[in-house]
Amino acid sequence: MQQLELSRLAQEAPLRVLLVHAGEPDSLTWSGLVQPLRLAAKVLGPERLHVDVRTPDKFAADQRHWHLVLLVADEAEAGLRPANLRTVVSRCRAAPCWGGVGAGVLWLAEAGALNGARAALPWSLYPDVDMRADQALLSPHLYEIDGARLTSCGGAASIDFALTLVDLLFGATVQAQVKEILCVDRVRGPDERQRVALQARFGVLQPKLTEAVTLMEANIEEPLSTDDIAQLAGVSRRQLERLFKQYLGSLPSRYYLELRLQRARQLLRDTNYSIVQVGLMCGFSSGSHFSTAFGALFGNTPREERQRKLSQ
Incomplete structure (x- = not known):
């Protein structure tokens, strides 16, 4: 369009x-x-x-x-x-x-x-x-x-x-x-987000949305289901999905997955935990699922991310 x-x-x-x-x-x-x-x-x-x-x-x-x-x-x-x-x-x-x-x-x-x-x-x-x-x-x-x-x-x-x-x-x-x-090297695309704290952006306006994301951030190792998050936040699943779509441009499940993967990349860069340990710490019981999801979001595998850290 x-x-x-x-x-x-x-x-x-x-x-x-x-x-x-x-x-x-x-x-x-x-x-x-x-x-x-x-x-x-x-x-x-x-x-x-x-x-x-x-x-x-x-x-x-x-x-x-x-x-x-x-x-x-x-x-x-x-x-x-x-x-x-x-x-x-x-x-x-x-x-x-x-x-x-x-x-x-x-x-x-x-x-x-x-x-x-x-x-x-x-x-x-x-x-x-x-x-x-x-x-x-x-x-x-x-x-x-x-x-x-x-x-x-x-x-x-x-x-x-x-x-x-x-x-x-x-x-x-x-x-x-x-x-x-x-002298501009890279143009950021329309899908890139404003990098600010969610609380600062939505805390007063959308407390239920902020509460849902806070629950996600507190449950990285053992992810909650979308239904669980909705129930704990005191909204219906449909309402939760509407809030995420309207204000974050994503579904709750997708946003949650990206949170976990962002955390995984941080651990790969900043710690010496093994790749298997990092996957488990971010809620991935399957190594292949972790690698596939990581590659789909970042364009490289967890192993390549770790190698990049080691080569610096």
């Missing part, structure tokens, strides 16, 4: 991108987004890509047609909502593709514009989510491309988000040129 929506835009010549800047000019959220896009415009030329910037006030009065519009503000500025936010959101939605970055994601969600869409909201703004904004499928990922609606948590992830847009719209060769100019 994301390829389809953006590939349609790539046929436009020039592709007109507007960034509605509602924050400070020196924030990482802003510079990480605008610089890769401006460099891409320089590489491609004005006949292929045009990138412009407006304040919310100027955008609200602007009747020109844009193909892609993003509402951008640093998460620290979440309380400084534009006075004309309703008009700004309406104008954003008039574009074929649109979305928000940083605090802009929260504002769009509060306006009901992201209902039913996956939205990458900065983790620090989860406590600010009201009932209306919660109709969005809030995601812990760095960014989300859900059809025509695009969101990013901002900060350093703005760079990954912008470079991904360049790739999807204009191809890997143009992205590589921009990466080279920026």
